[in-house]
Amino acid sequence: MSVTRDDLIDFVYDEARMLDEGRYTEWLDLWLPDGHYWMPLDWQQEDPLLVTSLLYEDLFMLKLRVERLNGARTFSQKPKSRCHHVLNRPAVDVMDNDSGRHVVTTQMHYVETRLDEQQLLALTARHDLAEVDGRLRIANKRVDILNCDAAFGNIQLLP
Amino acid sequence: MGRYTDNPNAIAALVRGGEVHRDVYIDEELYRLEMRHLFANTWVFVGHDSQTPNKGDYYTTQIGDQPVIMVRHTDNEIKVLYNRCPHKGTKIAIDRTGNTGKFFRCPYHAWSFKTDGCLLAIPLKKGYQDTGFDDSNAKPGMRAVGAVKNYRGFVFARLAEDGISFEDFFNGSLTSFDNMVDRSPAGRLEVAGPPLRYMHQCNWKMLVENQTDTCHPMVAHESSAGTAVQIWKEMGYTEDDPKPPAMEIIAPFMSPYEFFEDMGIRTWPNGHGHTGVHHSIHSKYSEIPGYMEAMHAAYGPERTQGILAENRHNTVYFPNIMIKGPIQQLRNFIPLGPNRTLVESWIYRLVDAPDELLARTAMYNRMINAPTSIVGHDDLEMYERAQEGLHASGNDWVNVQRLYPGPEDFSAEQVENGTTERQMRNQFDAWVRFMTADMPGASAAMQEAAE
Numbered sequence: 244m245s246v247t248r249d250d251l252i253d254f255v256y257d258e259a260r261m262l263d264e265g266r267y268t269e270w271l272d273l274w275l276p277d278g279h280y281w282m283p284l285d286w287q288q289e290d291p292l293l294v295t296s297l298l299y300e301d302l303f304m305l306k307l308r309v310e311r312l313n314g315a316r317t318f319s320q321k322p323k324s325r326c327h328h329v330l331n332r333p334a335v336d337v338m339d340n341d342s343g344r345h346v347v348t349t350q351m352h353y354v355e356t357r358l359d360e361q362q363l364l365a366l367t368a369r370h371d372l373a374e375v376d377g378r379l380r381i382a383n384k385r386v387d388i389l390n391c392d393a394a395f396g397n398i399q400l401l402p
Numbered sequence: 403m404g405r406y407t408d409n410p411n412a413i414a415a416l417v418r419g420g421e422v423h424r425d426v427y428i429d430e431e432l433y434r435l436e437m438r439h440l441f442a443n444t445w446v447f448v449g450h451d452s453q454t455p456n457k458g459d460y461y462t463t464q465i466g467d468q469p470v471i472m473v474r475h476t477d478n479e480i481k482v483l484y485n486r487c488p489h490k491g492t493k494i495a496i497d498r499t500g501n502t503g504k505f506f507r508c509p510y511h512a513w514s515f516k517t518d519g520c521l522l523a524i525p526l527k528k529g530y531q532d533t534g535f536d537d538s539n540a541k542p543g544m545r546a547v548g549a550v551k552n553y554r555g556f557v558f559a560r561l562a563e564d565g566i567s568f569e570d571f572f573n574g575s576l577t578s579f580d581n582m583v584d585r586s587p588a589g590r591l592e593v594a595g596p597p598l599r600y601m602h603q604c605n606w607k608m609l610v611e612n613q614t615d616t617c618h619p620m621v622a623h624e625s626s627a628g629t630a631v632q633i634w635k636e637m638g639y640t641e642d643d644p645k646p647p648a649m650e651i652i653a654p655f656m657s658p659y660e661f662f663e664d665m666g667i668r669t670w671p672n673g674h675g676h677t678g679v680h681h682s683i684h685s686k687y688s689e690i691p692g693y694m695e696a697m698h699a700a701y702g703p704e705r706t707q708g709i710l711a712e713n714r715h716n717t718v719y720f721p722n723i724m725i726k727g728p729i730q731q732l733r734n735f736i737p738l739g740p741n742r743t744l745v746e747s748w749i750y751r752l753v754d755a756p757d758e759l760l761a762r763t764a765m766y767n768r769m770i771n772a773p774t775s776i777v778g779h780d781d782l783e784m785y786e787r788a789q790e791g792l793h794a795s796g797n798d799w800v801n802v803q804r805l806y807p808g809p810e811d812f813s814a815e816q817v818e819n820g821t822t823e824r825q826m827r828n829q830f831d832a833w834v835r836f837m838t839a840d841m842p843g844a845s846a847a848m849q850e851a852a853e
């Protein structure tokens with residue numbers, strides 16, 4: 244099977260919708276087992292390992308993160324946060340049906356709210372997608388926050 | 403002038419044995435007095451000298467509410483200057499780091515200053531002829547803080563010209579810095595990247611107190627650490643299976659009360675203290691290939707054993723930083739208002755040690771101390787609830803009475819049960835003394851104690 248540009252673009256829209264609707268089981272299932280969700284701390288950061296990042300999480304940590312959201316004693320989620328992604332049309336940077344690897348970059352606005360607080364973050368998300376058994380999966384995801392070096396309060400859901 | 407200004411007795415009355423008055427966390431006047439007295443008369447952390455490795459390198463930060471520049475002068479020494487042009491008050495540097503070459507140049511009227519602050523040149527200088535400029539407050543240039551000390555790379559400053567010496571202020575507590583630095587085979591640390599910057603809508607002292615609060619991890623962090631342990635079990639692993647680094651870091655937060663009781667708390671005079679005297683949540687990290695060899699080569703087996711046997715958990719350096727020796731982290735609790743604190747979490751590389759150690763340190767920092775951290779979320783939730791809750795009238799007092807034996811003497815080093823709140827009481831003992839020592843009317847005893 245070979246994917247089309249629309250398949251790649253739809254994938255990114257669908258993923259954002261899963262996060263906004265809190266469909267985390269489905270969302271985790273998008274990931275390849277050795278994938279990492281990376282959110283750099285520094286502008287144009289190149290190294291995820293030897294300097295601090297906001298997030299650099301494997302599937303174990305992502306699973307822990309989403310399971311925690313529903314825990315009986317998850318105090319920072321009583322009441323729960325809500326989030327909302329608004330996407331620019333994703334740009335397909337690489338579409339390589341021979342290798343089954345694709346790269347899509349998307350500008351987004353992300354809103355997260357809880358109680359009387361609401362914050363807006365401007366994001367650039369880069370999806371490394373891989374086609375495995377006829378299905379698109381996330382091989383890696385990098386989310387750069389425009390003001391990544393600013394001081395933030397809690398960011399509790401997934402931008 | 404309010405209730406507390408120049409009123410040492412009113413300030414002393416806020417702290418009584420096992421209780422402290424809520425005003426210390428929420429009162430605007432006390433916050434301003436903290437900036438004027440406490441943060442001026444104590445030794446406050448500024449930065450690490452590896453942030454400014456070359457001459458002319460500078461780093462901007464603040465000491466209490468005072469904007470300062472840390473800069474490497476032409477003689478290679480670190481200077482700490484108030485970040486203000488003596489002319490109109492313009493901040494000389496506003497980027498967080500940079501290199502200014504041989505001199506600072508104010509962007510407003512091009513007055514220039516040597517990197518020790520001395521006035522170098524003013525354009526159209528003849529305009530100041532016969533004006534008495536030499537006697538003006540502008541003539542000395544950018545002012546330096548009262549005193550600076552570079553202790554094994556960590557730069558501290560005292561704003562006040564006169565006061566307690568660095569050695570007398572920190573005394574035995576410097577062993578925690580020694581242990582952190584000695585963990586490098588080269589005996590040197592280097593800063594690794596920018597810090598996390600996490601904004602807290604709460605008083606800075608809540609964060610400092612939390613560093614030795616050993617009765618909260620298994621409660622407040624059950625949702626993260628407890629869930630991690632549970633997922634681990636569901637994956638078919640047991641307690642004894644080797645853990646991935648993430649599990650090594652997070653699982654010990656769920657240790658039972660006895661673990662924290664047994665780990666011990668040590669206090670030193672002037673508000674310093676640490677958890678993890680005998681062991682800590684950092685004790686069981688797995689060995690990293692190549693590190694032991696490098697340490698043995700540098701120190702020999704016996705000294706290496708001595709260095710690595712210490713696994714101090716959190717060391718509080720009063721007033722507002724904490725370090726973790728075993729993972730080379732420093733957290734700076736920067737007060738921005740009675741109900742606003744910026745937390746910067748820095749990490750350091752052990753020079754000549756394998757990169758895997760730094761990778762673990764970076765992982766710890768993002769997992770536990772980031773605005774995106776599932777552990778940090780619950781801590782911040784507790785602080786902010788307390789900051790709001792303290793406005794409830796009906797009880798003016800906060801309780802710090804756990805294992806309180808009656809009137810305490812903080813003037814000598816002491817080791818206690820790891821769940822005592824003695825270290826919090828130790829901080830408040832120092833808080834009263836350094837708040838009041840330079841107030842008119844302070845008792846002779848208070849002045850003496852702070853000297």
Ligand SMILES: [Fe+2]
Nearest residue numbers: 618619622781
């Ligand atoms: Fe905590």
